[in-house]
Amino acid sequence: xxxxxxxxxxxxxxxxxxxxxxxxxxxxxxxxxxxxxxxxxxxxxxxxxxxxxxxxxxxxxxxxxxxxxxxxxxxxxxxxxxxxxxxxxxxxxxxxxxxxxx
Numbered sequence: 001x002x003x004x005x006x007x008x009x010x011x012x013x014x015x016x017x018x019x020x021x022x023x024x025x026x027x028x029x030x031x032x033x034x035x036x037x038x039x040x041x042x043x044x045x046x047x048x049x050x051x052x053x054x055x056x057x058x059x060x061x062x063x064x065x066x067x068x069x070x071x072x073x074x075x076x077x078x079x080x081x082x083x084x085x086x087x088x089x090x091x092x093x094x095x096x097x098x099x100x101x102x
Contacts (some may be wrong), residue, residue: 058071
């Protein structure tokens with residue numbers, strides 16, 4: 001009877017530890033996902049700001065809307081952004097290069 005009780009306790013302890021570990025893992029996943037979204041938002045904001053700066057400077061120098069569109073090109077929504085849960089390693093982002101105004 002004693003051994004049975006001990007076994008039960010050990011099992012409960014193990015289950016609790018597994019549950020805690022699982023919850024910790026879930027929280028880490030969630031945090032990673034949120035960090036990724038924040039990074040994407042920041043990247044998009046920076047891209048949009050860069051485009052606005054270029055547009056403003058070109059307008060100031062008398063360029064037409066067509067010339068500006070040709071210079072800026074379409075807004076690149078980068079398709080290469082991973083949606084996976086694996087750790088994202090930053091790679092060269094040629095489609096997000098900052099355009100600095102002169």
